[in-house]
Amino acid sequence: MALVPAFHTSGLAAVGLALMLPATPAVAELFCSDHDAIVAGLTDSFHERRLGYGVASDAAIVEIYISDDGTWTVLLSDVRGRSCVLAAGDGWESAVDEVREAEPRH
Secondary structure, eight states: OTHHHHHHHHHHHHHHHHHHGGGOTTOOSOEEEEHHHHHHHHHHHHOOEEEEEEEEETTEEEEEEEOTTSOEEEEEEETTSEEEEEEEESOOOOOOOOOOTTSOOO
16 A cells, blocks of 8 residues: 555654644644643543553654543643643544454554
């Protein structure tokens, strides 16, 4: 699948750009703060807990937080302990898609 490496590289570039955004004054709607402070807020205000995370680059991970009420938040966290809320919403539905054994996992 030739598109996968190109998409993966583009995704890493987007993560790098997102990490640089908090330093740009024009981006007022991106909320960034100390990781522990954001997680405490998600826990206290929305009763969200971490569903999982994935490595986005050598310097960042993406975390997904969900609540039993269906609220969800996606964080991008760097190695310095700073996190940015990339997206949040309502209506989270957990689902596990069946994967054929013959398909390689990337």
